[in-house]
Amino acid sequence: MASVRSLIGLAFFAAIGVLMLLLGCALYNNWYPMFILIFYALSPAPCLIARHFTDDLEPSDSPLWDLCIFLTTGIVVSAFGLPTVFAHQGIIGIPSCVLIMAGNFVVFCTILAYFMLFTGDDQFSFATWI
Known part of the structure; x- marks a missing residue:
């Protein structure tokens, strides 16, 4: 099972990815890309539902x-x-798009790492969440 240090590391990288998204919006004064936060919230949902059933x-x-x-x-x-x-x-603009894409990459790699670290053959299951 993953340790507390790995969980803190994952939280750090998720915060870096969201910071890149915020910088891509704030530096160029355009907040439309913040809709990507919806995709961040929706991406683990299908896997959680599939694990439950x-x-x-x-x-x-x-x-x-x-x-x-x-x-x-x-x-x-x-x-x-x-x-x-x-x-x-x-x-x-293109620089804003590059920052947002880099933030997307970091956040989705963090979500993937979370599922790889915290899903195993232990007694804890995502089925207890739903």
């Missing part, structure tokens, strides 16, 4: 798990696509 320990054979991966991929791609569309339409 999957009984076996290895969920790779479940169609529900495949749907979970598909929905999570759609959410992550949308989070990277929204600033690209904003930059293409001239709503935000």
